Every structure is written in structure tokens, then in C-alpha cells.
Amino acid sequence: MTGPTDLPTLPGNRHAGLLDAARQLQDRTVELRRAVHRHPEQGLQLPHTQAAIRAALADLPIELTDGRSTTSLTGVLRGARPGPAILLRADMDALPLTEDTGLEFSSEIDGSMHACGHDTHVAMLASAARLLSERVDDLAGSVVFMFQPGEEGLHGARHMIHEGVLDAAGTRVTRAFGLHTIANSPSGVLQVRGGPMMASADTFSVEVTGRGGHGSAPHDAIDPVPAAAAMVGALQTMVTRRISVFDPAVVSVTRIVAGTTTNIIPETAVLEGTIRTLSETTRSFVREELPKVCEAVGAAHGCRVSAGVDPGYPTTVNDPRVAAEVLSLGAEVLGAENVEELTTPIMGAEDFSYVLQRVPGAFAFIGAREPGADPATTEDNHSNRVKFHEPAMAAGVAMYTAFALDALR
Numbered sequence: 001m002t003g004p005t006d007l008p009t010l011p012g013n014r015h016a017g018l019l020d021a022a023r024q025l026q027d028r029t030v031e032l033r034r035a036v037h038r039h040p041e042q043g044l045q046l047p048h049t050q051a052a053i054r055a056a057l058a059d060l061p062i063e064l065t066d067g068r069s070t071t072s073l074t075g076v077l078r079g080a081r082p083g084p085a086i087l088l089r090a091d092m093d094a095l096p097l098t099e100d101t102g103l104e105f106s107s108e109i110d111g112s113m114h115a116c117g118h119d120t121h122v123a124m125l126a127s128a129a130r131l132l133s134e135r136v137d138d139l140a141g142s143v144v145f146m147f148q149p150g151e152e153g154l155h156g157a158r159h160m161i162h163e164g165v166l167d168a169a170g171t172r173v174t175r176a177f178g179l180h181t182i183a184n185s186p187s188g189v190l191q192v193r194g195g196p197m198m199a200s201a202d203t204f205s206v207e208v209t210g211r212g213g214h215g216s217a218p219h220d221a222i223d224p225v226p227a228a229a230a231m232v233g234a235l236q237t238m239v240t241r242r243i244s245v246f247d248p249a250v251v252s253v254t255r256i257v258a259g260t261t262t263n264i265i266p267e268t269a270v271l272e273g274t275i276r277t278l279s280e281t282t283r284s285f286v287r288e289e290l291p292k293v294c295e296a297v298g299a300a301h302g303c304r305v306s307a308g309v310d311p312g313y314p315t316t317v318n319d320p321r322v323a324a325e326v327l328s329l330g331a332e333v334l335g336a337e338n339v340e341e342l343t344t345p346i347m348g349a350e351d352f353s354y355v356l357q358r359v360p361g362a363f364a365f366i367g368a369r370e371p372g373a374d375p376a377t378t379e380d381n382h383s384n385r386v387k388f389h390e391p392a393m394a395a396g397v398a399m400y401t402a403f404a405l406d407a408l409r
Helices: 018-024 026-038 047-057 118-134 156-162 224-242 280-300 320-334 353-358 390-407
Strands: 063-066 073-078 081-091 140-148 175-186 190-192 195-198 201-209 249-258 268-277 304-313 316-318 339-341 361-369
Touching (some): 018 118, 026 047, 026 118, 026 390, 047 063, 047 118, 081 118, 118 140, 118 175, 140 156, 175 320, 175 353, 175 390, 190 320, 195 320, 201 224, 224 249, 224 268, 224 280, 268 280, 280 304, 316 361, 320 339, 320 361, 320 390
Parallel strands (some): 081 140, 081 175
Antiparallel strands (some): 063 073, 190 361, 195 316, 201 268, 201 304, 249 268
16 A cells, blocks of 8 residues: 655654754764764873864853863753753763774774764764754753763763763753664664663683693693683583573673693683673672682682672663653654664663663664665674764754753653
């Protein structure tokens, strides 16, 4: 069955024009994205990026505050009417990679690249700030814009929370929303779910100490290598036999270091890796049990073991009600065909989790795969050859804007 393609906007669609408005800002959005992409900065100190965002927002009625311990940037837009405050967040740090995309706006900084799309997040939030500034009469309350450094493992969100970003408008924000572009999901498609959205991420290190000796006489030594190898298997058995499949964990040994040459049994071996979980209950269990497992295996081999877990980001947990609101908004703004409710979490990690521990909110993905590209061969986030389909940014601009307008209507 076919029908007319010029149907009028449904009466209940309050945000029908936002995607078109975002597309009208596309040149400005792309300009900022490429400026940040050309000059990527890593870590907590990103002065060039901060200055670029300041310049992009300079003509808007937004109160800007620099971070004290980092080069974060917080903006506050006050609506025409009183009301609550909500928060929109974009991270802005790069990764330690040398770009190999061949793009005309490739990184000009050796060993640094925006390979995770944070440059697109910055540009999307800046353009959303412009759309919201044009609609200040529709806002009953304030919008806090959180431009955050140090997401890539440096807990930048915690720094900003400590310095008061959640209270920047003079009252605690009541809702929070963050977006992340994904290079290998369909361009412009919004993905979100209620409950756990992304995993926690802890790291572990295990040092196994035996007694070195000649490779030809292992009976005269205490070899830490087979002990370390046994630990790898024992950790996987722990995961599959002591942790519920309905509240899972991932324990990956990603680095093993031992020995100096072929005919020497080393004195020590070192294992390192990552732990991913979706609840604090399982996270606590693994952090407690992993050292015990390694120590017991080491004892069986006559080795001493020193094992520790370094806490990383907690689980990113979306408020179910807010996630449902985002899904509904996505259908209004982008069309129902461009919205997907994820059935399972993503086992990557994200420090927006610190915000969501304190404020009801949601974290969502925007796909940015080139139309027609093969998902099997498309480079994904964190590749030095990753590319993001820039027209997808309009969807992010529109969603940031719609979230604020809906929350402060």
C-alpha cells in the first residue's frame, strides 16, 4: 500500500521542525567539529579546544565558566520563565593515536586524534546551545552545558562535579542527557535503553613471583609462567561458574609479561587486564574474588602472588523513565524508523556514569556510519582510520535541543 508523502505534521509532534533547524546550522556545526579535529588535545588540559568552544558560543546569552583544575567549560542558559535546571553534556578529549584517514581536515598533531567522536559531541552541543538560545522564551528553567575534558580514563566528569557543574545554575539539575556518536551504527539513528547502558571498567594487575633458574632444569626453579597461565584459565572459570549469566561479568587478561630470553626461567610474571560488569553487586564480587583466585593458584604452584584491582568508571545506568522519554522524543524528532531501543547494554565504559549516579538521566548513541558502507569493514571508534558521517550530527543537535525543550516546557 502506498500513500501521500506530504502528510501534515501530526498535532502531537511538538518538535517537528527541530531537525530542519539543526540542518540549517550544519555548516557551523561542521566548521567547529573540523577545527577541533585538526587540533586534538588529550587529557584534562585542553586549552585550544576550550577556546574554540568559547569562540563558538561568544555571541550567545550563555554564562560561561572555566574549570579551576581542568580546562572544562560550563555554560548556563537561563530561560524566560522560572523553573528547574537540566544538564546537557559533551566530552572533548582526544586519543593517543596517529591519524590515518586521509581526510582533508586530519589531525595536525602527531600522536593525537579524535578517534572516538568527541569532536562531534562538542560541535553538536554548541549548535544545540545556539538553537536553545533562539528559543529562550520557550524555556521555563535553565540549561547547563557541560563541556568535559578527560573522559578517556581520567575521570573528567568527577572533576567537574567536584567543582559544582551540577549546581551551576544555582539549583541542582533535575535531569541530565549525554550523546555519543558511534561510527559503525546507521547514520542518524538514535539508540538507547533504560537501566544499565554501559559497563563499569576496572583494571587489575597480578605479579607472580617464583624462583628463577636455567630453562633446562625447571625442577631446580619455581616457574611463575605456568602459574600465570593457570590463572588465566581459573579467572574464566570463576566468571562462568560463580557469576550469574543474568548479571554478567567480563574478565579479560590483555597483557602477560615474563622472561628475558629462551633459556632462563624468570623469577616473575605479570598479568594485567580489564573487568567489565553491569551491577555494583557483581562488580564488588569480582574485585574481591579475583585476588583470591590468583593467590590460590599461585600457592598451588609454590609462587607468591600480589594482586590488585584499580577501580575505574562505574556502570552507566539510565533512568528508565528518562530513557523512555528519550525514545519518545527521538521518534518525534528523527522519525520512528530512526530510533532503536537497545536490548542489551554495551560493555564499553563512560564517565557520564558519575553524573547519572547523582541525577536521573540518560546516555544515548547516535549512529554515524557512512550510508552504504559495509558494517563488516567499517572502522569503529578508537581506530586511527575511523570516519564519522558528518550529516548525522544534525540528529544529535536536534536531540539535545528537544530534550531541553521537553524538560523545561
